[in-house]
Amino acid sequence: MSVxxxxxxxxxxxTYLLLVAVIAAPLIWRLRLPIVVxxxxxxxxxxxESIPDDKIxxxxxxxxxxxxxxxxxxxxxxxxxxxxxxxxxxILAFDPQGNKFSYDSAARISKEMGKEYGKDWVHWGYRPSxxxxxxLQALPHDVQGAIGKDYRGTPVAEIPMMQxxxxxxxxxxxxxxxxxxxxxxWIAFIYGPYRTPLIYAPTAVMAPEGFNPLDAGQIEGMLxxxxxxxxxxxxxxxxxxxxxxxxALSTSHILIIALIVAGNIGYISSRRRRLQS
Amino acid sequence: MSxxxxxxxxxxKVNPMIHANWTVTILEAVLVFLILYKIFSARRGKELYIRKxxxxxxxxxxxxxxTEMGRPMLFSPGLSGLGLPxxxxxxxxxxxxxxxxxxxxxxxxxxxDSVVYTIAEEISKDAYSAQGVPEHFNPExxxxxxxxxFAYASGVVGILNRENVASNxxxxxxxxxxxxxxxxxxxxxxxxxxxxxxxxxxxxxxxxADYTIIGDEFYAASAYLSREPTLLGSLVGQDYAKAALxxxxxxxxxxxxxxxxxxxxxxxxxxxxxxxP
Amino acid sequence: xxxxxxxxPGAPQWLWALGVLGDFLIFGSALFLLLQxxxxxxxxxLVVIITFLAGxxxxxxxxxxxxxxxxxxxxxxxxxxxxxxxxxxxAFALGLGIYSLFRFHGxxxxxxxxxxxxxxxxxxxxxxxxxxxxWHDLRPSAMSRNxxxxxxxxxxxxxxxxxxxxxxxxxxxxxxxxxxxxxxxATLMLTAAFIxxxxxxxxxxxxxxxxxxAGLGSLFKLENVSxxxxxxxxxxxxxxxxxxxxxxxxxxxxxxxxxxxxxxxFEREL
Numbered sequence: 001m002s003v004x005x006x007x008x009x010x011x012x013x014x015t016y017l018l019l020v021a022v023i024a025a026p027l028i029w030r031l032r033l034p035i036v037v038x039x040x041x042x043x044x045x046x047x048x049e050s051i052p053d054d055k056i057x058x059x060x061x062x063x064x065x066x067x068x069x070x071x072x073x074x075x076x077x078x079x080x081x082x083x084x085x086x087x088x089x090x091i092l093a094f095d096p097q098g099n100k101f102s103y104d105s106a107a108r109i110s111k112e113m114g115k116e117y118g119k120d121w122v123h124w125g126y127r128p129s130x131x132x133x134x135x136l137q138a139l140p141h142d143v144q145g146a147i148g149k150d151y152r153g154t155p156v157a158e159i160p161m162m163q164x165x166x167x168x169x170x171x172x173x174x175x176x177x178x179x180x181x182x183x184x185x186w187i188a189f190i191y192g193p194y195r196t197p198l199i200y201a202p203t204a205v206m207a208p209e210g211f212n213p214l215d216a217g218q219i220e221g222m223l224x225x226x227x228x229x230x231x232x233x234x235x236x237x238x239x240x241x242x243x244x245x246x247x248a249l250s251t252s253h254i255l256i257i258a259l260i261v262a263g264n265i266g267y268i269s270s271r272r273r274r275l276q277s
Numbered sequence: 278m279s280x281x282x283x284x285x286x287x288x289x290k291v292n293p294m295i296h297a298n299w300t301v302t303i304l305e306a307v308l309v310f311l312i313l314y315k316i317f318s319a320r321r322g323k324e325l326y327i328r329k330x331x332x333x334x335x336x337x338x339x340x341x342x343x344t345e346m347g348r349p350m351l352f353s354p355g356l357s358g359l360g361l362p363x364x365x366x367x368x369x370x371x372x373x374x375x376x377x378x379x380x381x382x383x384x385x386x387x388x389x390d391s392v393v394y395t396i397a398e399e400i401s402k403d404a405y406s407a408q409g410v411p412e413h414f415n416p417e418x419x420x421x422x423x424x425x426x427f428a429y430a431s432g433v434v435g436i437l438n439r440e441n442v443a444s445n446x447x448x449x450x451x452x453x454x455x456x457x458x459x460x461x462x463x464x465x466x467x468x469x470x471x472x473x474x475x476x477x478x479x480x481x482x483x484x485x486a487d488y489t490i491i492g493d494e495f496y497a498a499s500a501y502l503s504r505e506p507t508l509l510g511s512l513v514g515q516d517y518a519k520a521a522l523x524x525x526x527x528x529x530x531x532x533x534x535x536x537x538x539x540x541x542x543x544x545x546x547x548x549x550x551x552x553x554p
Numbered sequence: 555x556x557x558x559x560x561x562x563p564g565a566p567q568w569l570w571a572l573g574v575l576g577d578f579l580i581f582g583s584a585l586f587l588l589l590q591x592x593x594x595x596x597x598x599x600l601v602v603i604i605t606f607l608a609g610x611x612x613x614x615x616x617x618x619x620x621x622x623x624x625x626x627x628x629x630x631x632x633x634x635x636x637x638x639x640x641x642x643x644x645a646f647a648l649g650l651g652i653y654s655l656f657r658f659h660g661x662x663x664x665x666x667x668x669x670x671x672x673x674x675x676x677x678x679x680x681x682x683x684x685x686x687x688x689w690h691d692l693r694p695s696a697m698s699r700n701x702x703x704x705x706x707x708x709x710x711x712x713x714x715x716x717x718x719x720x721x722x723x724x725x726x727x728x729x730x731x732x733x734x735x736x737x738x739x740a741t742l743m744l745t746a747a748f749i750x751x752x753x754x755x756x757x758x759x760x761x762x763x764x765x766x767x768a769g770l771g772s773l774f775k776l777e778n779v780s781x782x783x784x785x786x787x788x789x790x791x792x793x794x795x796x797x798x799x800x801x802x803x804x805x806x807x808x809x810x811x812x813x814x815x816x817x818x819x820f821e822r823e824l
Contacts, residue, residue, distance in 0.1 A: 015727055019726050033757055033759075033760050035756050065714040066714045066718035097714070100707070137295075188295075189295070208789075208792060209792075211789050215785060249756075253752065256725070256730070257751060257752070260729060260730060260733045263733070264733070297616050312804070361810075391648050391649075420654055427718060428713075431717055453718060454717075459728075460727065474799045474802075491795065492794075492795040492802075493801065495799070496802030511808075518801045519797065519801050522801070
């Protein structure tokens, strides 16, 4: 077997080690690449900028530890943007792990940016995903009644920033940060009847689901996975985790392409040899 | 490419996703009529042609392979509870378990939902009884693992490795764990047949599994395997329904194009205003 | 139901839990006895009728026009109660999953079968998490919180992230193994895959950064080509597959509702 033919039989342990190396290296020795902002992310950014001052935004959290690498940077980028522009927002979690992660992230950024819980932001706590649809049906008519208490157990009616937030018209934007197929539910129950602006922040593998609604105008914008978070950070003139990890993302994709090319070189070599013999 | 701004239209109280309007009612009536018409004409004895679906043909091949090698099979009905995809998966499970009982081949069925577990156990028990070998049914081969996505995935991976499975069937709703299951099945040398209505997971199954059932071939599986007239009629009815949808879309495209060229012609379509969603 | 009549609001939680359990036992037993009284030849017909009525409620509620002021019709309130009843029926099966786990792992341990140490890990993890959760809920303290966080964040969350990370490695090995240019279509797919992959990462934008940002040249920027592939042909294929799946689901739902479904447990004797 020639060297070229051996290229199609590289041991998968070698490929895994190479992957570890190409992901670790850019994280250790910072690899800075230019970030080009896509129209989908620009749309999401503009939607946040356009939230009226008398309305709040809602960040819906469906993610857990499995997709923390993609969804947490997206959540943090959105939180930072809203703090930067003094847009009041509420976080609502439908996953118990995401509930805690999102609260910790928002609390840390809030402390960093001098914002106050209850006045600038609030966390509505965790609701089981089985209650997702009933909550979306109740929320438009009575926000405070549907939510009840916040993450800390305080009735939302007693929270300063929730004063006057009663119906869906008082919500200026909903951002769905999710690794699951939940966007269609928001479109069906919220965007459809009430036309509340939506933005979608899925993991990269779920992103194709968002292109149809984006094209149809049902969502204002989309943050596609870690790269979407990096683009958003670029718009905020920041270089947080997503920007640093974008280098690792690039090198890992290059590795996959290189391995596929190597495999095909081996395949073509062996096919040629078979034809010749 | 970015999403259009919200139209600013006054919010409707009636959401067509929650309560049908005339458009939805007429469309549903047409589709339901077509499906039921073909079901009842099939039951009256009409011969129907179904094209070959290689993935479904491979099921029997996979069962045979496991029997020859003396190694067990594994059937995973997906992560969801008792919904349409899982019902379909259980219908396929019945077919495979009947073959397994006939050839005395062991089949392991790990489930991620308690209700699905009880039904899968009943199906397996009945299949062995129908083949006259109820004593060969091992209740421990049908197990509930966990309703947590990655706990389930790690459990199935463990079973695939420890039991050295020869054939791996994955039918139902799968999410991020689809590639974990499929690639592990490949690594243990199992022949793999997979099918899911989750479009985002189809690329992973195509890459890692030997045979993949795409799109509505998944819902055609029970009809294809059983050749039961009612199910075959329903399958043909589905095709008629799709044809009707294509005709409606084509009419819409032509109309929209003509109206873009001659906007004044829109007045001729005023009588259709009552259909507007 | 009886719980709501007999127990007053404000009663302690344990009394409510006891009342719900009582309801469960009374109605569950009554239902079971009633079903046993029905002659065998009529049981299937009874299931067909109940299935049809249950589906009919949802269908009629969906198609009957709703009041534009409230967005509801005369059946909307009933739907919520039917959904709650469905959840209660579903809850009956919850304990069975745990029973299955205990039975399987318990037998492994008792008979010291190969892999029994994995089964012991199950019991340790199960009881540790359960006890930590109850401790933190019933007697919260700094120690209970730390224990719970250590188990939940430190083990459960970390293990979930680890399993998801395996997908990254598997993508590499699966792509390397599967993507071979065996035909013209495979070559086309590979080319599109390369473009989309590079377009999704910053290095792709860097490769074609010398092209202009506007005009004809901008059409060949990797991120623009990638975006076009995702938005045009990909979306068309996606919509086509989605239509097929939804029509298939409609047909299956129709068959299940009208009890026309055949095979598996639909034809069991009851």
